[in-house]
Amino acid sequence: MANMTLQKQALLGGYSQRFDNTMMSERTNLSILSLAVPLGAKNTVDTTLNQQHGVSWPDIGKVHRSNTDQSIWLGLQQDQCFALFSDLTDEGFAQVSAQLQAAAYITDQSDSWVCINIDGPLARTALERICPIDLHPTVLGESCVTRTTMEHLAVIIHCTGSNSFELLSPSSSAKSFLHALETSFHNIA
Amino acid sequence: MxxxxxxxxxxxxxxxxxxxxxxxxxxxxxxxxxxxxxxxxxxxxxxxxxxxxxxxxxxxxxxxxxxxxxxxxxxxxxxxxxxxxxxxxxxxxxxxxxxxxxxxxxxxxxxxxxxxxxxxxxxxxxxxxxxxxxxxxxxxxxxxxxxxxxGSLSGLPDPDTYDKGFLHADILIIGAGPAGIAAALQAGRSGARVILADEDFTPGGRLNAENLSVDGSQGTDWVKASLAELSQLDNVRIMTRTTIYGAYDHGIYGALERKTDHLAKSEGMPRQVLWRIYTKQAILCAGATERSIAFGNNDRPGIMLAGAVRAYVNRWAVTPGKRIAVFTNNDDGWRTATDLVAKGVEVSAVIDSRATKAPTDVAGAIVVMGATVTNTFGRKGIHTFSLSNGQSIKADCLAVSGGWNPNVHLTCHQRGRPVWNETQACFVPGGDLPMGMLVAGAANGELSLGQALSAGYATANTAMQNLGLSAAASNAPNADEESTKVTAFWHVKESAKRCWIDLQNDVTTKDINVSYQDGFRAVEHLKRYTTLGMATDQGKTSNVLGLAIMAEHSGKTIEQTGTTIFRPPYTPVPIGALAGRCRGEDFRPVRHTPSHGWAEQQGAVFVETGNWLRAQWFPQPGETHWRESVDREVIQTRESVGVCDVSTLGKIDVQGKDAGEFLNRVYANTFATLAVGKVRYGLMLREDGIVMDDGTTARMSENHYVMTTTTANAVSVFRHMEFCRQCLWPGLDVQLISATEQWAQFAVAGPNARKLLQKVVDADTDLSNEAFPFMACSEIKVCGGTPGRLFRISFSGELAYEIAVPTRYGNSMMAALMEAGEEFNAVPYGTEALGVMRIEKGHAAGNELVGQTSALNIGLGKMVSKKKDSIGSKMSEREGMNTENALNLVGFKPVNRDKPLLAGAHFVSKGAEPTMENDEGWMTSVAYSPSLGHSIGLGFIQRGADRMGEVVHASDQLRGGSCDVEIVSPHFIDPEGERLRG
Structure with a gap:
């Protein structure tokens, strides 16, 4: 074997940009695990999540945060959720995955999505140019998540604060997604 | 000046x-x-x-x-x-x-x-x-x-930009006139999420044009105070310069906001924004539009709508003439006269078609009741007009009022029909309104200010009630009731001159007569025959006039005559706004492969495949034609080793205790028996037995399969499988998720593929033919511990693998593979070489799987298992799909080896006329084979498998490249498959 080591590459090069008083940045420290429930095993999965991460299975549209390891659990559909971990090594992620694999069907989705955080008072104004869903706090409030599309691209949108959103969109079109967001900020300036 | x-x-x-x-x-x-x-x-x-x-x-x-x-x-x-x-x-x-x-x-x-x-x-x-x-x-x-x-266009590209957006509301109020503002105040105070949209740059509607009072204040002052209050409410969004142009399904409204049209330059900002507004309730407060009266030469400059004259005088402090006359059939027209006098403008006369007492005095004006205007004079501007009583009056502006038409357009956008109100001589909204729509004010026939204000307030309360919200305790604004009495009067029959109805399309009363005489009597026919109501104004001032005259001819009532269908947009929407930002490169998203950056550095030429941008070939210095690059890539791969980014293939993770059974049902061939660590080629059929897609599926563990699809069908196959999982077989324990984006995957093909991979795959994976044979797969580590997957599969026909690593390592992996391959003279190859090699090997691809071909057609009929049921298997047994004359996929070589083959050519027997009757099949894919030194092709021909060696004619009538071709095996290279098993 040649003496070679593969280098990670952030999809958007670790993008970070301020638009007036709102910050938009690529999150590059994220590991994403998809969990799917084996037929009839919802309770088993729920118990495992509680034991290992101190969270329960999130209902559709809800987000649970683990106080044990700060992982975030996005309820995306009836039998599926995404678990988001920060700053895990490949080995650490493999370990977490292996533990959950006993209870659920898991799939590494870390590289499937680009993650962009938007934080600031212009967030909703910019997003309303491309996001068809209602982002009003009474509809998509903090710790809510939903799937939508923006500029033809699939997006998982997670409200992380009063004016903060975390957006996941397919990694292959990350640059187009960023362009759509940048254009929105430009167009509301 | x-x-x-x-x-x-x-x-x-x-x-x-x-x-x-x-x-x-x-x-x-x-x-x-x-x-x-x-x-x-x-x-x-x-x-x-x-x-x-x-x-x-x-x-x-x-x-x-x-x-x-x-x-x-x-x-x-x-x-x-x-x-x-x-x-x-x-x-x-x-x-x-x-x-x-x-x-x-x-x-x-x-x-x-x-x-x-x-x-x-x-x-x-x-x-x-x-x-x-x-x-x-x-x-x-x-x-x-x-x-x-x-007008004329510049013929140049539009220099402006446009945008789109999405808004949501509890209540959308369309129009910020008195009714709209009253509704917004009540809904806003009650806490509903309100959007108040108005097309004008100054909200207020007719209040801006009148001298009327609200709650004891001047109407315009009430507007300002109300807007000031509304702008302080977080739950109210006021959108001026915004036209709600269409009412669509499920409470969706189209809105055009003009952002920079009032500025000299856009300064790079979007000129207009097209909004899609989702609302639970909508209150249409669009007001009313005045109509004219048709009389002789009523189109001269200076002849205007009376309400417009009043608006110019009151709102813009402009008098349209020095000596103005009024011709009316209603009391509202008289207010124009009194407002003019109040502003010090001379009113020469007021002519009222009604033979009644004058509603008011107009200082200094000749008042003629029960008379009509029969003709006007002054080519470039009226200076005199004559009356039915023979009188001649001088005026440089004639203000005409034939009554008011409520703006019912949006109530009809889902084929609702307005109903005729005889008292007010106008159409008002019918009962069949778009979902969630309410109507208030003049748009609902409530033409006086007092009526409009109280209707706006009450309708807001109704909307709140419909939403299950509590209405705030407040009172409706008050105003005096001005008279709106009208007696219908459409046209002056005594006029010998042309009486204009539709000024934009030059339609006269005579044209209506002709339309009637020629049999075009239905309103929709009338519109098409005369052009009445077409173009930018869509007949807002002319439609009712036209159909009223048609009703007179036909002896029907106006209601029986009806209106044409009102469709969006209410006012013109520029094509640029409809396109929004989706222009040029922004027309659709672009997907990049994980090694795109590396390929760019190598000077790759890219091609769009769907949304993907893929390296098509990698030109080298001195190469002047794409064929040189592609031939080199093919030869070098077949002689040593080549690397190609194949990440675009769809990848679907299939997990569950019933995953094997699930795959058995969606694939025509068997998968439940596939051993762990093995890969199998799979053929997927549609319900009708036609081939849907193909690909390989690897069994990574007992309950875990990884399926690959073609690039083009990645989404449709996943969608199909989700449908099967959720709707057809919900009792199976199986879960699916796309992993297409997760993995960067590279084909490493050629005699030296194994040697190359041995340099990047960690030593604990034995790549020998015995340990990792053809169609093996495994989880692996590469380059010192990076997780990966390895599949021994071949699209090129060579000894080949596909190696996958998480996408974040993709660019680095490509570089590592090429670095490791330097000693073997490894070559990166693009989609063209990929295509050439698959044709040389005889693999069916997109050109062959066109939604018309069966497993039998592509030579894989035996793959459709009879031992199990699967989607499409029964239908593929239909007699018509299994005839003796069935098309078979075979190879073709030109008899004259110098002749290039053309995809799309149709086959006829040698000597036969190239007619539809003689058509025996068609060429699907062609390439120049650098391995064979001539053009080769794949194609479908009747009984092809039994006709090896026969020469037929490939006819191409369009391009003129017809030639004789020999039917051969589709496997031009290594038909026994020794290379890929080596």
């Missing part, structure tokens, strides 16, 4: 003067003016030529209904024709030109058409251009097309 017709007061900013040009002449105006008010202020009445007869025309209205005053605005690439001067805000440096005339406006050479008017009435084209037949395309149509249209 002086604004000779400017009065005192108005809602304009007199502190500032802006300059604008009309037909290259500079004029002064004030912020708050429209182009129309500014032109009138400067005494400009003649602003354009009419569509058909090129008659001089002036400003007719004060709003979006304007049929006459259409101008070309701006210059150069930004030039926009058919802009309504009545809604265009004046800005410093505005440049406007009149349109639809040859020569100067004051001497339009096309005015000769007016002399020919006796011959040019409705149906003229249909009747006249019938003979000789050959003249239609060569002579008549070119002339008509050259004459048609009003």
């Amino acid at each position: 002086t604004q000779t017709n400017r009065l005192e007061g108005g809602q304009i900013n007199r502190q500032k003067i802006v300059q604008f040009a009309f037909n290259d002449q500079m004029y002064n105006a004030h912020p708050g003016d429209t182009l129309a008010s500014a032109l009138l202020a400067n005494g400009i009445k003649h602003v354009g030529s009419s569509f058909k007869y090129h008659r001089p025309r002036g400003i007719f209205s004060a709003g979006p209904e304007e049929p006459n005053a259409l101008v070309e605005l701006r210059r150069g690439a930004a030039q926009e024709p058919n802009t309504r001067a009545t809604v265009a805000e004046v800005f410093d440096g505005m440049m406007a030109r009149s349109q639809n005339h040859k020569g100067p406006l004051g001497f339009d050479l096309m005015g000769v058409n007016d002399l020919l008017s006796p011959f040019l009435s409705a149906g003229f084209y249909y009747k006249t251009f019938m003979w000789p037949k050959a003249f239609w395309e060569k002579l008549y149509e070119p002339i008509i097309r050259a004459s048609a249209g009003l």
Whole structure:
């Protein structure tokens, strides 16, 4: 074997940009695990999540945060959720995955999505140019998540604060997604 | 330069003067003016030529209904024709030109058409251009097309940008007139999420144009105070310069917001934004539009709608004339006269078609009751008119009011029909409204201010109740009830001159008569035959007039006659706004492969495959033609080793105890028996037995499979499988998720593929043929511990693997593979070489799996298992799909090896005529094979498998590349498969 080591590459090069008083940045420290429930095993999965991460299975549209390891659990559909971990090594992620694999069907989705955080008072104004869903706090409030599309691209949108959103969109079109967001900020300036 | 017709007061900013040009002449105006008010202020009445007869025309209205005053605005690439001067805000440096005339406006050479008017009435084209037949395309149509249209485009790309957006509300209030503001105040105070949209740049609607009071204050002051309160409410969004142009399904409304049209330059910002508004309730407060009365020569500059005259005087402090007369059939027309007098403008006469007592006194004016205007005089501007009693009166402006039509358009956008209100002589909304829509104010036939205010308030409460919200405790605004009495009067029958109905399309009462006589009596036929109600104004001032006259002819009531269908948009929406930001490169998203950056550095030529941008080939210095690059890539791969990014193939993670059974059902061949660590080629059929897709599926563990799909069908196959999982077999324990984006995957192909991979795959994976044979798969580590997957599969026919690593390592992996391959003279290859090698190997791909071909057709009929049931297997047994004459996929070589083959050529037996009857199949894929040194092809031909060695004719009538071809095996390279198993 040649003496070679593969280098990670952030999809958007670790993008970070301020638009007036709102910050938009690529999150590059994220590991994403998809969990799917084996037929009839919802309770088993729920118990495992509680034991290992101190969270329960999130209902559709809800987000649970683990106080044990700060992982975030996005309820995306009836039998599926995404678990988001920060700053895990490949080995650490493999370990977490292996533990959950006993209870659920898991799939590494870390590289499937680009993650962009938007934080600031212009967030909703910019997003309303491309996001068809209602982002009003009474509809998509903090710790809510939903799937939508923006500029033809699939997006998982997670409200992380009063004016903060975390957006996941397919990694292959990350640059187009960023362009759509940048254009929105430009167009509301 | 002086604004000779400017009065005192108005809602304009007199502190500032802006300059604008009309037909290259500079004029002064004030912020708050429209182009129309500014032109009138400067005494400009003649602003354009009419569509058909090129008659001089002036400003007719004060709003979006304007049929006459259409101008070309701006210059150069930004030039926009058919802009309504009545809604265009004046800005410093505005440049406007009149349109639809040859020569100067004051001497339009096309005015000769007016002399020919006796011959040019409705149906003229249909009747006249019938003979000789050959003249239609060569002579008549070119002339008509050259004459048609009003303004002109620059022909240059639109320099402006546009955007789109999405808004949500509990209550959308359409129109910020008295009813709309009253509704917004009540809904806003009650806490509902409200959008208040108005097309004007100054909210207030008719209150801006009137001298009426609300709650004891001047109406305009009430508007300002109300807007100030609304702007303080977080739950209310006020959108000015925003037209709600359409009511669509499920409470969705289209809105066009004009962001920079009132500015000299957009400064890179979107000129307009097209909003999609989702609302639970909508309150239509769109007001009403005044209509005219048809009388002789009623189209001259200076003849205007009475309400518009009042608006110019009150809102813009402009008098459209020095001596104005009023012709009305209703009490509202009289208010124009009294407002003019109050502003110190001379009113020469008030003529009322009703033979009743005058509703009020008008100082200094001749009042004639029970009379009509029969004719007017003054080519470029009225100066005199005559009455039915023979009287002649001087006036340089004639204000006409035939009553008001509620703006019911949006109530009809889902095929609702308005109903006729005999008392008010107008159509009002019918009961079949779009979902969640309520109507208030003048749009609902509540024409007085007091009615409009209380209706707005009450309707807001109804909307709140419908939403299950509590209404705030407050009172409706109050106003006096002004009289709106009207007696229907449509046209002056005694007029010997042409009586104009549709000013924008030059439709007269005579045209309606002709339409009736020619049998075009239904309103939709009337519209098409006469062009009544077409073009930018969509007949807002003319439709009711036209159909009322048609009703007179037919002896039907107006309600029985009905209206044409109102469709979106309410007012014109620029194509640019509909496109939004989706122009040029932004038309659709681009997907990049994980090694895109590396490929760019190598100077790769890219090709779009769906949304993907893939390396097509990698030119080297000295190569001047793409074939040189592709041939080199193929030869080098077959001689040593090549690497290709194949990440675009769909990858679907299939997990569950029943995953094998699930795959058995969606694939035609068996998968449940596939051993862990093995890969199998799979064929997927549609319900009808036609091939849907193909690919390989690897069994990574007992309950875990990884399926690959073709690039093109990645999404549709996943969707199909989700449907099967959720709807057909919900009892199976199986879960799916796309992993297409997760993995960067590279084909490493060629005799030295194994040697190359041994340099990057960690040592704990044995790549020997024995340990990792053809169709093996495994989780692996690469380059010192990076997780990966390895599949021994081959699309090229060579000893080949596909190696996958998480996408974040993809670019680095490509570089590592090429670095490791240096000693083998490894070559990166693109989609062209990939295609050449798959044709050489005889693999079916997109050109063969076209949604018309079966497993039998592509030579894989035996793969459809009879031992199990699967989607499409039964239907593939249909007799018609299994005939002796069935198409078979075979290979083709040109008899003359120098001849290039052409995909799309059709096969006929040698010597047979190239006709549909003799058609035996077609060529699907061709390539120049550098391995064989000549062109090769794949294609479908009847009984192809039994016709090896036969020569047939490949006919290409379109491109002229017909030639004789020999039917051969589709496997041009290594038909025994020794290389890929080596």
